Structures are given as structure tokens and as C-alpha cells.
Amino acid sequence: MNIELVTIGTELLLGQIVDSNGAEIGRLLAERGVRVCRRTSVADDAESIRTAVSEALGRTGAVITTGGLGPTNDDRTKVVVAELFGAPLRFDPAIWESLVARFAKLGRSVASTNRCQAEVPLGATVLPNRWGTAPGLWLEGEPGLVVLLPGVPREMRELMRFEVLPRLAPRAGGIVILSRTVRTTGVAESRLAELIGLVEGELAPLTLAYLPSVVGVDLRVTAWRLSESEAGERLDRAERRLRELAADWVYGSGDVDLAAVVLEEARKYRWHLAVAESCTGGLLGGRLTAVQGSSDVFVGGVIAYDNEVKVHHLGVSRDLLANEGAVSEAACRAMVEGLIGRFGVEVGVAVTGVAGPAGGSAEKPVGTVWIGWDLVGRTGAIRLVLPGDRQEIRARAAQAALFALLRAMPGHH
Amino acid sequence: MNIELVTIGTELLLGQIVDSNGAEIGRLLAERGVRVCRRTSVADDAESIRTAVSEALGRTGAVITTGGLGPTNDDRTKVVVAELFGAPLRFDPAIWESLVARFAKLGRSVASTNRCQAEVPLGATVLPNRWGTAPGLWLEGEPGLVVLLPGVPREMRELMRFEVLPRLAPRAGGIVILSRTVRTTGVAESRLAELIGLVEGELAPLTLAYLPSVVGVDLRVTAWRLSESEAGERLDRAERRLRELAADWVYGSGDVDLAAVVLEEARKYRWHLAVAESCTGGLLGGRLTAVQGSSDVFVGGVIAYDNEVKVHHLGVSRDLLANEGAVSEAACRAMVEGLIGRFGVEVGVAVTGVAGPAGGSAEKPVGTVWIGWDLVGRTGAIRLVLPGDRQEIRARAAQAALFALLRAMPGHH
Numbered sequence: 073m074n075i076e077l078v079t080i081g082t083e084l085l086l087g088q089i090v091d092s093n094g095a096e097i098g099r100l101l102a103e104r105g106v107r108v109c110r111r112t113s114v115a116d117d118a119e120s121i122r123t124a125v126s127e128a129l130g131r132t133g134a135v136i137t138t139g140g141l142g143p144t145n146d147d148r149t150k151v152v153v154a155e156l157f158g159a160p161l162r163f164d165p166a167i168w169e170s171l172v173a174r175f176a177k178l179g180r181s182v183a184s185t186n187r188c189q190a191e192v193p194l195g196a197t198v199l200p201n202r203w204g205t206a207p208g209l210w211l212e213g214e215p216g217l218v219v220l221l222p223g224v225p226r227e228m229r230e231l232m233r234f235e236v237l238p239r240l241a242p243r244a245g246g247i248v249i250l251s252r253t254v255r256t257t258g259v260a261e262s263r264l265a266e267l268i269g270l271v272e273g274e275l276a277p278l279t280l281a282y283l284p285s286v287v288g289v290d291l292r293v294t295a296w297r298l299s300e301s302e303a304g305e306r307l308d309r310a311e312r313r314l315r316e317l318a319a320d321w322v323y324g325s326g327d328v329d330l331a332a333v334v335l336e337e338a339r340k341y342r343w344h345l346a347v348a349e350s351c352t353g354g355l356l357g358g359r360l361t362a363v364q365g366s367s368d369v370f371v372g373g374v375i376a377y378d379n380e381v382k383v384h385h386l387g388v389s390r391d392l393l394a395n396e397g398a399v400s401e402a403a404c405r406a407m408v409e410g411l412i413g414r415f416g417v418e419v420g421v422a423v424t425g426v427a428g429p430a431g432g433s434a435e436k437p438v439g440t441v442w443i444g445w446d447l448v449g450r451t452g453a454i455r456l457v458l459p460g461d462r463q464e465i466r467a468r469a470a471q472a473a474l475f476a477l478l479r480a481m482p483g484h485h
Numbered sequence: 486m487n488i489e490l491v492t493i494g495t496e497l498l499l500g501q502i503v504d505s506n507g508a509e510i511g512r513l514l515a516e517r518g519v520r521v522c523r524r525t526s527v528a529d530d531a532e533s534i535r536t537a538v539s540e541a542l543g544r545t546g547a548v549i550t551t552g553g554l555g556p557t558n559d560d561r562t563k564v565v566v567a568e569l570f571g572a573p574l575r576f577d578p579a580i581w582e583s584l585v586a587r588f589a590k591l592g593r594s595v596a597s598t599n600r601c602q603a604e605v606p607l608g609a610t611v612l613p614n615r616w617g618t619a620p621g622l623w624l625e626g627e628p629g630l631v632v633l634l635p636g637v638p639r640e641m642r643e644l645m646r647f648e649v650l651p652r653l654a655p656r657a658g659g660i661v662i663l664s665r666t667v668r669t670t671g672v673a674e675s676r677l678a679e680l681i682g683l684v685e686g687e688l689a690p691l692t693l694a695y696l697p698s699v700v701g702v703d704l705r706v707t708a709w710r711l712s713e714s715e716a717g718e719r720l721d722r723a724e725r726r727l728r729e730l731a732a733d734w735v736y737g738s739g740d741v742d743l744a745a746v747v748l749e750e751a752r753k754y755r756w757h758l759a760v761a762e763s764c765t766g767g768l769l770g771g772r773l774t775a776v777q778g779s780s781d782v783f784v785g786g787v788i789a790y791d792n793e794v795k796v797h798h799l800g801v802s803r804d805l806l807a808n809e810g811a812v813s814e815a816a817c818r819a820m821v822e823g824l825i826g827r828f829g830v831e832v833g834v835a836v837t838g839v840a841g842p843a844g845g846s847a848e849k850p851v852g853t854v855w856i857g858w859d860l861v862g863r864t865g866a867i868r869l870v871l872p873g874d875r876q877e878i879r880a881r882a883a884q885a886a887l888f889a890l891l892r893a894m895p896g897h898h
Contacts, residue, residue: 083694084508084511084524085511085520085521085522085523085524086511086512086515086521086662087507087508087509087510087511087512087513087515087521088508088512088664088694088696088705089508090503090504090505090507090508091503091504091507091508091524092503094497094500094503094504094526095497095500095501095502095503095504096500097500098497098498098499098500099499099500099501100500102499102500107498108498108499108500109498109527109528109533110498110525110526110527110533110537111497111498111504111525111526112523112524112525112526113507113523113524113525114522114523115522120522120523124523249499251501281496281501283501292501347767347788349767349770351774352771352774353767353770353771353773353774353775353779353783353785354760354762354766354767354768354769354770354771354772354773354774354786354788355767355771355774356767357762357766357767357768357770357788357790358765358766358767358768358771358879360766360767361764361765361766361767361768361788361790361840361879362766362875362876362879364842364843364875365843366766366790367790367791370766370790370791371790371791371793371794372766372787372788372789372790372791372794372798373767373787373788373794374785374786374787374788374798375760375767375770375774375785375786375787375788376785377770377774377779377780377783377784377785378780378783378784378785380784381784381785381786381828384827384828385785385787385798385827385828414797414798415794415797415798427774429777430777430778462775462777463775466771466774466775
């Protein structure tokens with residue numbers, strides 16, 4: 073089944089917001105075997121909406137719109153689509169009552185301008201919106217199929233999940249588009265391509281994409297329009313093969329976060345973890361505490377941005393800092409040692425580096441980062457030179473620290 | 486001047502990537518008075534590209550495309566557009582040489598599949614791409630104007646800046662679309678609307694948008710298609726008015742970050758700043774150290790996630806934690822006191838709260854956050870109940886801590 077998206081909003085064209093709804097709907101539909109064959113973004117004036125929706129109906133016969141369902145004058149989608157279907161608008165008391173109830177809960181009365189939100193084109197199915205004021209609408213008839221969704225991402229998402237996908241998926245006839253992702257970090261895309269490129273033919277008819285981001289390269293393998301069971305089998309095989317080939321850099325599958333993997337490994341041994349952060353300034357702790365339930369493993373640590381903090385709160389010697397510099401193997405190892413001693417944890421990790429843009433030198437250019445660790449007495453340290461701007465270097469340093477911990481864990485390497 | 490965008494890539498329709506190029510080009514053009522009146526995303530097959538580009542030419546006469554300029558079989562934009570202009574492709578030795586040189590620098594030879602990247606439609610202007618392998622192209626003739634840009638964001642951005650905007654801006658005839666943003670935090674969008682709605686009429690012909698995000702509500706006022714000087718004057722006046730009306734919650738203009746504002750204020754008095762973080766787990770330090778040059782003000786702090794860290798590294802009494810709980814005014818004030826004492830700084834701030842999803846109670850529901858501070862002896866603490874999921878609560882708590890510091894600064898309130 074093919075469908076088109078029409079995303080409505082002047083702010084989309086002005087670039088004031090990115091069309092994340094368009095991408096999310098595309099992904100949700102693809103997973104159920106429905107192919108988005110075109111996406112059109114137009115301003116929220118009636119003429120632009122009318123042209124875009126009727127062109128899409130003419131080409132493809134099925135359209136999902138987002139945006140233009142609110143109570144203000146800018147929101148004209150419903151009126152325009154009702155006209156295309158020749159369907160007069162009728163006031164729906166049930167919608168009005170739920171609107172009144174919703175506002176009452178917030179201690180407010182409903183403005184009369186909201187009344188139009190309770191109007192429904194004759195013959196349309198109302199898709200109840202428990203997350204906002206504007207219900208979705210499903211119109212199907214002579215011109216084709218039009219589904220109207222609100223533009224608020226959360227409301228769009230919930231309506232897709234509960235109302236739209238269950239109605240559309242059966243029309244795709246059991247054919248799905250499924251993907252599997254293998255996550256790597258600490259390796260260049262070109263190096264992965266060298267290793268994996270040789271066997272890419274084996275994966276056919278599955279396709280492989282390299283998706284680089286600041287924190288690593290994801291390998292995504294996709295099965296296009298196969299039956300669910302065949303897709304599943306082929307993806308299992310492909311995932312195993314990719315994990316073998318990229319074994320040195322793989323930390324998980326799907327959308328798993330490296331911080332969660334590290335916490336899970338440490339939890340197996342009932343280890344506790346602390347951090348000493350200089351150039352990352354708290355980002356590493358932020359990554360670890362973002363994981364729900366991290367508190368049984370992660371205890372905290374020291375943000376040792378200033379050298380005096382390294383001296384007073386981690387016991388790094390002032391002489392060492394003067395002689396070797398704060399960005400050095402010796403300083404990094406001393407930070408770990410002080411951290412372990414003062415926090416009484418089994419596992420400690422320290423990060424110190426030059427995030428830039430200032431502070432680099434020929435010997436220690438911007439991007440130079442030392443990562444040191446101690447796992448129940450086994451210590452190590454590595455030096456990296458990370459690319460990118462200040463924020464990228466910091467994000468990469470936090471990720472590299474997590475990956476260094478993972479590789480130091482028993483059974484990893 | 487009106488123009489359409491056609492963004493090309495199957496991965497856009499599948500939602501594997503978000504169309505950030507489309508938004509960015511829209512914004513860059515709007516600033517120069519060029520209006521994007523429609524954006525179309527299609528798959529990278531020749532037929533879809535041909536249809537989308539020729540429809541756009543028919544409607545608007547001017548098109549920018551992104552994507553489909555690489556060396557692989559998927560990249561067909563150039564061939565299709567050359568056909569629309571009836572322009573044969575000619576091999577351009579200069580492009581080929583720069584390609585060979587580029588690869589040589591990376592120690593590689595150019596594959597013969599790259600040869601097609603050196604082909605140029607007859608009559609097209611080559612837009613040199615110093616940031617990648619595929620040059621942009623500018624075709625203007627009987628069908629209209631088509632500008633082809635690569636899909637790699639960095640390459641697109643640099644070509645827009647150096648090649649496309651200088652050629653397009655003069656065609657907008659000195660008319661610009663300019664925006665000004667006033668940033669607020671700690672206040673609900675509805676409360677701002679109550680205050681500002683009364684005077685929205687005064688701002689005409691400028692329009693006002695409320696842009697809520699996790700860390701606050703931005704007020705964006707836009708001057709549409711005025712001369713640059715008139716737009717500037719009206720925006721200055723509007724900005725002053727908005728700053729007056731929302732004074733209690735404004736922390737800056739444009740894209741300024743609250744962490745940078747706080748650091749700048751502290752720098753005026755040569756104060757040093759340290760943080761004690763429980764539920765934010767390092768995010769607050771991360772925000773502060775994201776600001777370039779923060780090291781003369783921010784010294785570091787303690788990530789006191791576990792209660793034992795609060796006891797040992799901030800001197801919070803174990804009895805106090807047992808009696809009042811870690812999320813309490815007393816615990817928060819004790820964290821600040823310990824922080825100031827141990828770090829010897831003029832300014833300290835502490836955050837402790839329930840980020841959830843577990844750990845809430847009737848008395849201290851998920852989202853309950855205490856923020857405490859000490860500025861050269863003047864102390865304070867506030868309790869907030871922040872909405873959202875775990876990550877939103879944590880991000881809001883870090884922002885609220887920064888805002889609490891700003892309001893405690895001399896001359897703020």
C-alpha cells in the first residue's frame with residue numbers, strides 16, 4: 073500500500089521547526105509495510121492545503137495530513153478536506169463535552185473559538201485524542217482516503233499508534249519493511265566499510281546502511297517487503313554476521329544506550345561506579361544517570377574542571393599537574409586512583425582532555441583526551457584524539473569513556 | 486521571490502533521517518527574503534525526481550534540490566534535471582582533477598564510478614564544493630531555475646552560504662523576513678499569553694509566536710517582507726515591549742544559552758561557581774562546561790547521586806537524610822553548605838529531586854525538585870514540581886537551577 077504525507081505549517085517552510093512528524097510517520101508506516109511515496113509540506117493557507125491534498129489524492133489516492141487542526145484562524149485543514157469530500161460540517165456534542173471536561177480539569181472554561189474544534193465532516197470517523205484538544209479524523213470516499221492528524225508530536229504519535237496503524241496495517245497484506253540495527257563506536261565508517269563491504273553481497277536481498285553520528289556508527293540492515301517470518305529469519309542471520317565482523321566495536325543492538333550496557337555489566341558483579349570528569353564536566357554522569365534505575369550501580373563522582381579541584385578532591389599532586397599537565401596519562405591515572413580511594417567503589421573512570429576551541433598545542437592538539445579506569449584493581453588508560461567541535465569532542469569523550477569501561481569488563485576485550 | 490524545495494532520498498520517506506536540510510534551507514532563504522512556498526520529499530528514483538522537479542517548475546519556476554549527487558547508482562538527480570533542460574552532460578576535466586587531488590590527499594585513488602561526478606550539464610554553472618566530492622549546479626533557462634545541492638548537511642550549508650544566497654538574495658529586491666527571539670524560562674506558555682495577548686495588536690504588522698521547549702518558552706516576533714531598516718526598527722521596539730511584559734522570566738535574546746548568561750554575570754564579580762548534583766547527575770555541570778571559556782568561573786563540583794556521597798563528600802548528616810529525606814529543603818541547603826565549605830567558592834548551587842519514573846510518593850511526587858543556592862552568604866531554596874518524563878524533569882531541573890542563580894544575582898530579582 074502507498075500513501076502520501078502532507079505536513080501543514082508555515083513554520084515548516086520557514087525552517088522554524090524541523091519536520092520530525094514527517095519522519096516519524098514514515099518510519100511507523102514502513103514498519104507496517106505501508107510505503108510513503110511522497111511528502112509535501114505547505115503553508116497553512118486554505119489554497120495551499122487544498123492543492124497539495126487534492127494533487128496527492130489524484131496521484132496516490134491515500135493521504136495523511138498533520139497540522140492545521142487547532143482552534144485559531146490558521147488552522148484550516150478540516151474545512152478544506154471537508155470541501156474536497158463534499159461533506160458539510162456538523163457540530164458533535166460528544167467532542168464538545170470532552171473539550172469542556174478537559175478544560176474544567178485545568179480550572180478553565182472553554183473559549184467560544186474552540187467551538188469549531190467540535191465540528192466534524194459528515195461521514196467522517198472521529199479518532200479520539202486523549203492527549204490534546206483536536207481529535208483526528210478519517211475520511212474515506214469517492215476522492216480516496218484522507219486521515220487528518222494534529223501537528224503536536226505527542227498527539228500525532230498516540231493517534232498513529234492507537235487509531236491509524238491498526239486500521240492501515242491490514243491493507244499492507246502481511247508484507248513488512250523491517251530493520252535491525254547493530255551499534256558500534258570507536259571505529260571510522262570507512263574502516264567498517266572495508267570489513268563489511270566484502271560480504272555485503274551475502275546479505276542480499278537485505279540492504280545495509282552505515283549511519284554515522286557523533287557517538288558512533290550504526291549498521292542498519294533492512295528487509296524490504298518480505299513476509300514477517302522471512303524478514304525475521306534473514307535479519308537474524310544478517311545481525312549475527314555483522315556482529316562477528318565488527319566485533320571489536322559492537323556494544324549492542326536496536327536503540328540500546330551504551331551507558332545502559334555498562335551499568336548492566338557492572339550490575340552483574342554488584343560493582344559500584346564513580347566518575348571523575350574534567351573536560352566532559354558532568355556529561356558522563358549525565359549519560360549514566362539518564363538511565364532509569366542507575367542508582368544501584370552509579371554512586372556519583374567529582375566534576376574536576378579546575379586543577380584545584382583535582383588536587384583537593386581527587387588528591388592529584390600539584391607537582392604532577394605542573395610537570396605533566398592536566399591532560400596527561402599521569403594526571404588521568406592519578407584522578408582514577410584518587411576517585412577509587414575517596415569513593416570506595418569497585419569501578420572508577422576519569423576523563424581529562426582539551427575540548428577546545430582554545431587550549432590546544434602541537435603536542436596536545438584540541439581533541440586530545442585521556443581516559444583512565446580501574447576495575448577492582450585492574451587499571452588502564454588510553455589517549456585519543458577526537459575530531460569535531462567543542463560539543464562533539466565532549467560527547468565523543470563521554471562515549472569513549474563508557475566504551476573503555478565496557479571493554480575492560482570481564483568477557484569483553 | 487518564491488521558490489520550492491525538492492529533497493531527495495528514500496531514507497527521508499522511510500523516516501530513517503529527518504529532513505533537517507529542508508528546514509535549514511527554508512530558514513536561510515527566509516532571512517534573505519526568499520519564500521519557500523512548498524517542500525516536496527521524494528525517493529531517489531529517476532521518475533519520482535523528474536515528476537517532482539517538473540511539477541515544481543510548472544508551479545513556481547524556481548527549485549532547489551538536495552541529495553542524489555553522489556557517485557552511486559542511487560544518485561540520479563543531475564541526469565534527470567539535465568534532461569528537463571535538454572542539456573547533454575559534458576565531462577569537466579577541472580572537476581575531475583580536484584576530485585583526484587582530494588582523494589590523493591587521503592592517500593586513495595579515485596574509483597572509476599566517481600567519473601560521473603565530473604559530468605556537468607551543458608550551460609550549467611558549477612558551484613565548487615570544497616567540503617566534499619559533489620559540486621553544486623545552477624541551471625537557468627527556458628524551464629526556469631534549478632539549483633542542485635548535495636544532501637550532506639555540511640556541504641549543503643557551505644554551498645548555500647557561499648554560492649546560492651549571494652546569487653538569490655538580490656532577486657528578493659531588498660525585502661527581508663527577519664525574526665527576533667526573547668527567551669523565557671520558569672513560566673507557562675498560557676501565563677505568557679495572558680500577559681502579552683493584550684498587546685499583541687500593538688505589534689502588528691509583526692507577528693508573534695510562542696515556542697515552548699523543555700527548557701522554556703521562546704517568544705519570536707517576525708517582520709514579514711519589510712525593508713531591512715523598517716524591519717529592524719519595528720523589531721527593536723517589539724523586543725523592548727516583550728522584555729518589559731515578561732520581565733520576570735526573560736534571560737536573554739536570540740539563541741543565547743542561560744548557562745552562558747549565568748557565567749557572564751558571575752564573571753562580572755570574579756565569583757567562582759561550584760555545583761552539587763543529585764537528580765541531574767552531572768547535567769548542570771555539563772551545561773556550564775558546554776560554554777566556551779567557562780573555566781574562569783566554573784570550578785567543578787560533586788555528583789552526589791548516592792546518599793553516601795552526600796554524606797562523605799558534602800558533609801550532609803546521615804540523620805538529616807534519614808529524617809527529612811534526600812529530597813527536602815534541609816538536605817538541599819545542607820548540600821549547598823557543604824559544597825561552599827569544601828570548594829571555597831563564592832557561589833554554589835545544589836539540586837536534589839525525584840526524576841522518576843520510580844521513587845515518587847504522595848508527598849513528594851515524581852518531578853519534585855529542590856534547588857538551593859548560596860551567593861557570597863545570601864542563601865535561598867525553592868521547591869518545584871516539574872512536568873514530563875525522566876529526561877524532561879532532569880533537563881528542566883538543570884535549567885531551573887541556572888535560572889535560580891541568575892535571579893539571585895545582584896540587579897536581577
